[in-house]
Amino acid sequence: MALGTMLKAPLLLLGLLTEGLAQLAIPASVPRGFWALPENLTVVEGASVELRCGVSTPGSAVQWSKDGLLLGPDPRIPGFPRYRLEGDPARGEFHLHIEACDLSDDAEYECQVGRSEMGPELVSPRVILSVLVPPKLVHLTPEAGTMIPWVAGQGYVVSCLSGDAKPAPDITILLSGQTISDISANMNEGSQQKLFTVEATARPPGPPVIEWPGLDEGHVRAGQSLELPCVAQGGNPLATLQWLKNGQPVSTAWGTEHTQAVARSVLVMTVRPEDHGARLSCEAHNSVSAGTQERSIMLQVTPPSAITILGSASQVENKNVTLSCVSKSSRPRVLLRWWLGWRQLLPMEETIMDGLHGGYISMSNLTFLVRREDNGLTLTCEAFSEAFAKETFKKLLTLNVKYPAQKLWTECAPEGQKLRAGTRVRLVCLAIRGNPEPSLTWYKDSRTVTESRLPQEPRCMQLGNVEKSGSTFSRELVLVTGPSDNQAKFTCKAGQLSASTQLAVQFPPTNVTILANASALPPGDALNLTCISVSSNPPVSLSWGKEGERLEGLARPEFLGEQVLVVTAVEQGEALLPVSVSANPAPEAFNWTFRGYRLSPAGGPRHRILSSGALHLWNVTRADHGLYQLHCQNSEGTAEALLRLDVHYAPTIRALQDPTEVNVGGSVDIVCTVDANPILPGMFSWERLGEEEEDQSLDDMAKISKGPTGHLQIHQAKLAQAGAYQCIVDNGVAPPARGLVRLVVRFAPQVEHPTPLTKVAAAGDSTSSATLHCRARGVPNIVFTWTKNGVLLDLQDPRYTEHTYHQGGVHSSLLTIANVSAAQDYALFTRTATNPLGSDQANIQFVSI
The missing domain is CATH 2.60.40.10 (Immunoglobulins)
Structure with a gap:
């Protein structure tokens, strides 16, 4: 019992102090110089008491001290009429006798022996005389003996005041002969030092209190784990608590804290949508209660807006796709909006249907054209409502847009470049993007190229795997050229796209045959001899010789009509500037000059002069574009020609x-x-x-x-x-x-006027909050202002908080009003959107629920 603990504490402390001092009593062997020592004593106010002191050396001067004040050796102790020394001084008896003790005698005492010829100076142990003072005042409120009518079931306070006592009094209040243990007591100082006054108060059990988490009492969300403490203060015995839901018990567990006189019960439950409108009650009563005290809360359940998107995330580009977004039952109804990445999409149709437990189901149908640029973007369906303005519910869908490769091409030797048989050639097929990733397949003429080697083609052919770098895919084909590759068409395919290149392979004839028109003929007759060579590229130049000497005439170099004057190459590729010249004897040298600089006949980092005189360039750059001068010379003369290299390169955007x-x-x-x-x-x-x-x-x-x-x-x-x-x-x-x-x-601002938001309702009890929405379109950015009944709203007022959001050409302003007051806030609020091109406004009527 709290009161018992508070009132008995002083007595316990005094008892411990007394017990501790009692340990100083004279042991069996009395200290030298004393045969009797004083002891700690307790006496009731008005009674007499005697403190003993026996000295072993009679004739010495003996006196007592009180709280350090020497009382003197006179047995009558002047100035203290109630004090005297008792006993026979000749026998060493100097006992202090005190008549009619009062609070002034409550002190510490010592027996002191002065130095004399008979012995040294002595001092007894210090002892305590404790004087107990009974209570002198008892006052009951309401006043004892009076008749006061009380109403059954109501609580009343009874107090009892008792004072000027030592130690503090222990008060007990009885009701019809039975002790009321659940009382509270306050202890104060009395009219004198060391006296105490105590006032005890008895109260009936207090009504139960439900400690609701948060500001909006009763407002919960479906699926929320709710913990509600119920506390009842006071009562004897302490209150018994139970929880009821719609009048039916749901929890009868409770606990008590006697030191604080509190009964406590915690209801733990998971809120379900069907709990909307349920009445939760906490009841408190005890064995002497006139009735049950109750505290109730009505639940207002907002079911969660779980969202489902109906439709496939995998689509083909440039096709119209229809998706539906459906919310579960919600109260109040939710609004749905669509986002593709950062861009808002407008739905084709919106529908509201009745749902479970008094809620509503919202559905939004969206149809839009899927483009390859949308691949990987997040399609979001978002649900929002006034009931939960500070949170939204989203369902995300990542689009998988299928589309073919954007571009397909091959990189290889320049078109028309002559390749010698046995040359190692690298063909690369490249494609940009594509979903799913393109598979690149090589064909030679109409036959798929594989790693296998055909018997009639005993040569190496290496086919690489498809590799990816960024958004570019590539597959390499490396082969050693042979006669069958001449004019062969190598094609790379990726879906419906294809890119081809044709190789020009030079190879010598494998056999030359001379045919005569007769096998035998007389002297002087003519003989026709024909020289035939098997297939070769380019066609062979046949010459005749007799007995080791060539049969032909001498001529200076002369460029033939088939001489190519313009060569086209692609940047980072190769170029071959060919030479078609006739001369006898063959030219002694081929000298190439570009922009005034002679190219080294021995070759360089990116060029080589072939034995035929042709100029071979690789890793061509746009800086190689221009005119190249060729000079040929033999013993019969010289010849010159100008060849132009036209380097093509892909576009690069320089300004946009x-x-x-x-x-x-x-x-x-x-x-x-x-x-x-x-x-x-x-x-x-x-x-x-x-x-x-x-x-x-x-x-x-x-x-x-x-x-x-x-x-x-x-x-x-x-x-x-x-x-x-x-x-x-x-x-x-x-x-x-x-x-x-x-x-x-x-364009100038255009404020949206959604019908459900033209009126906003909230309780004006200075505890609720409300949010006003303003949404407008306009470019450039919009600045919002709010007025109340035509007066500009002071946003420095801590009750008003504005949050502004800008997303492209759509702008939103959310004005939150805290501690809504009916007198101050039930008004016409005007939202104005302004930019340099103009302004627009709309009204919201703020009303009571």
């Missing part, structure tokens, strides 16, 4: 203003400038990266190209034309260049 901005109704050019060779008239094309198929049309825009610059002209710009555009430049050298540019159409 992103973003390009225009006001609604204005005109603008999206300009795309590239560096490329060759520059073709139709190499520029434009694409619109829109959501709907009709958005892709560029019919209302003019497409103009001038040399390396392409223009997309837009007149009378409309909001629907805003978005991403792609400049694509393809001059036949892979890969094409692509540049993304955003067209921003600036």
Whole structure:
């Protein structure tokens, strides 16, 4: 019992102190100089007491000290009429006798013996005389003896005051002869030092209190784990607690804390949607209660908006796909919106249906055109509502867009380059992107190339695996050329795409035969001899000799009509500048000059002069583009020719203003400038990266190209034309260049007016909070302002908090009002959206629930 503990503590302390001092009593062997020593004594106020002192050396001067004050050797002790020394001094008896003890006698005492011829100075151990003072005052409230009517079931306070006692009094309050143990007591100082006053109060058990977590009492979410403590203060015995749900017991477990006179019970439950409207009650009673005290809470359950997306995440590009987003039963109903990456998509249809437990099911159908650029993007369906403005529920779907390779090409020896039989040739097939990843297959003519070696082709052929680097896939075919490869068509295929190259392999004849028109003839007749060689490339040049001497005439070098004057090569590839010259004797030297510098006949890091005089270049760069001068010489004369190397390279976008901005109704050019060779008239094309198929049309825009610059002209710009555009430049050298540019159409704010949000209701009890929403479109960014009944809202007021969000051309402002007051906040709130092109506004009526 709390009171018993509080009131008995002083007595316990005094008892310990007394017990501790009692240990100083004279032991069996009395100290030298004393035959009797004083002891700690306790006496009730008004009684007499005697402190003993026996001295072994009679004749010495003996006196007592009280709290250090010497009382003197006079047996009558002047100044202390109730004090005297008792006993026979001749026998060493000097006992201190005190009549009618009172609180002033409560002190520490010593028996002191002065130095004399008979012995030394002596001092007895210090002892305590404790004087007990009974209570002198007892006062009952209500006043004892009075008749006061009490109402059954009500609680009343009874107090008892008792004071000026030592130690502090222990108060007991009886009800019809039975002790009320559950009382509280306060102890204070009395009218004098060492006296105490105690006031004890008896109370009935207090009503139970449910400690609700959070601010919104009763508001919970389905699936939430709820822990509700119920506390009842006081009562004797302490209260018995139980929990009821809709009048039915659900928990009868409780515990008590006697030191604090508290009964406590904790209800643990998982909230379900069907608990909406359930009444949770905590009841408290004890054996002497006139009735049961109860505290109840009504549950308001908001089921979770679990979301499901119906439809496949795997789609083929450039196809319209329809997906549905469905929420589980929710209260209040939720709104659904779609996002693809950072871009919001507009649904085709929205439906609200009745759900379980008084909730609503929301469904949103979305149809949009899937493009390859959407591959890997996250499609999000988001549910939101006023009931949970600070949180949203999302379902995510990662799109897997299937599309063929964007571009397929081969890298090998330049088209038309002559390759000697036995030369090691590397053919590479390359493809950009593609989902699923493209599988690259090589064909020779119509036959699939494999690692196996055919009997008629006893040579090496190595086929590599498909490799990936970034978004580029490649597969290499390495072969040693032979006669069967001449004019053979090597093709690489990836799905419906294919790229081919044809090899020109030079090989010598394996046999030469001379045929005569007669086997025998008389002298003087003519004989026709024919020289025949088997297949070779290029065709062999046949010459005749007689007895080791060549039969032909002398001639200076002369370029033939088949001499190639322009050679085309691709950057990073190879180039062969061929020589077709006739001379007898053969030219002694072939000298090549480029931009005034003579190329070393011995070769260099990227060039070699072949025995035929042809110039072979590799790792060609655009810096190699230009005129090459060839000088041939023999003993009969010289000849010169100019050959031009035209190096082609893929386009590179040099300038593209992103973003390009225009006001609604204005005109603008999206300009795309590239560096490329060759520059073709139709190499520029434009694409619109829109959501709907009709958005892709560029019919209302003019497409103009001038040399390396392409223009997309837009007149009378409309909001629907805003978005991403792609400049694509393809001059036949892979890969094409692509540049993304955003067209921003600036327009004045347009505030959305969703019907469910034109009125917002909340309790005006200064404990609730509410959130007002404002959503507007506009470019450039919008600034929001709020007014209440036409007066600008002071956002420095801690009750108002604004959060602003900007996402592209969509802007949102959320105004949260804390501690809603009916007097201050039930008003007409106006939201205004402003940017440099204008402003727009809408009203929200804030009303009571």
